[in-house]
Amino acid sequence: MAHRVCPWWLGYFLVSPLRRLLQDPRSIVAPYVKEGMTVLEPGPGMGFFSLDLARLVGPNGHVIAVDVQPKMLAALRRRAQRAGLGGRIETRQATGSGLGVGDLGGKAGFVLAFALVHEVPDVRAFFAEVAAALAPGGQVLVAEPSGHVTEGEFEATLEAARRAGLRVVGQPAIRRSRTALLARA
Numbered sequence: 001m002a003h004r005v006c007p008w009w010l011g012y013f014l015v016s017p018l019r020r021l022l023q024d025p026r027s028i029v030a031p032y033v034k035e036g037m038t039v040l041e042p043g044p045g046m047g048f049f050s051l052d053l054a055r056l057v058g059p060n061g062h063v064i065a066v067d068v069q070p071k072m073l074a075a076l077r078r079r080a081q082r083a084g085l086g087g088r089i090e091t092r093q094a095t096g097s098g099l100g101v102g103d104l105g106g107k108a109g110f111v112l113a114f115a116l117v118h119e120v121p122d123v124r125a126f127f128a129e130v131a132a133a134l135a136p137g138g139q140v141l142v143a144e145p146s147g148h149v150t151e152g153e154f155e156a157t158l159e160a161a162r163r164a165g166l167r168v169v170g171q172p173a174i175r176r177s178r179t180a181l182l183a184r185a
Contacts, residue, residue: 022175025052029112031172032139032181036060037109040133042099042126043067043116047076047089053112054080054088064108066092066099098125104133111140115177117157118149127164131184140166140182143174154178 025048033039035058044050044065053063067073073091080089092100101108111130120126130140142161144154158168161182170181 023177025049026056028114028143028172028174029053029110029141030056032110032141033057034109038062038064038104038107038135040099040101040104040108040111040130041065042094042111042113042130043119044076045072047079049112049114050076050089051079051083051085054083054085057088059088061088063089064092064101064104065089066094066101068094099129099133101129101133106133106135108133109135109138111138113140113142115143115145115148117142118144118153123157123160124163127161127166131164131166134166134184136184138183139169141172141179142182143172143177143179146176146178149178151178154180 029049029052033053033056037057038061039053039057041050041053041063044067047065050063050065057063065076070093073093077086077091080086094100111134117123117126134140142157144157158180165185166182167185168180169183172179172181
């Protein structure tokens with residue numbers, strides 16, 4: 001699997017309102033997100049899902065968006081401020097050593113890994129961090145673009161998740177995606 005990070009400028013296309021016709025963020029995440037919840041969103045780009053996640057967690061919830069690209073995070077912060085959601089979304093820059101979410105130990109009620117895992121250089125370490133951040137009863141939605149990720153590559157992703165102590169509990173239907181809903185084993 002190639003581990004190339006999406007160029008920052010492509011983020012403008014990924015937040016296009018036209019994309020909502022194919023993948024509506026709210027309908028994708030609403031079944032898993034509750035008011036007051038802490039949500040971890042690695043690889044948010046410019047926030048296609050982040051704003052809807054922030055609306056769903058409400059004023060007492062928190063979205064932690066972690067990306068490797070400062071330009072993506074800056075655009076996400078601007079979009080969140082314009083939408084009046086800046087106080088609900090915390091942005092963090094990931095490092096070469098990981099997501100930097102050790103402080104979340106057992107607090108994330110939901111983790112969204114959308115079109116991200118194929119870009120991660122160490123998938124096993126990624127899922128270990130995600131599993132450590134996950135609250136009891138929390139869930140992880142992994143969705144990989146079927147045009148970029150083969151069935152075999154996706155199965156390797158799920159095997160890495162299993163090794164981190166996660167199990168598949170569902171496979172939601174998302175257009176043009178290979179998906180798995182994960183929970184602690």
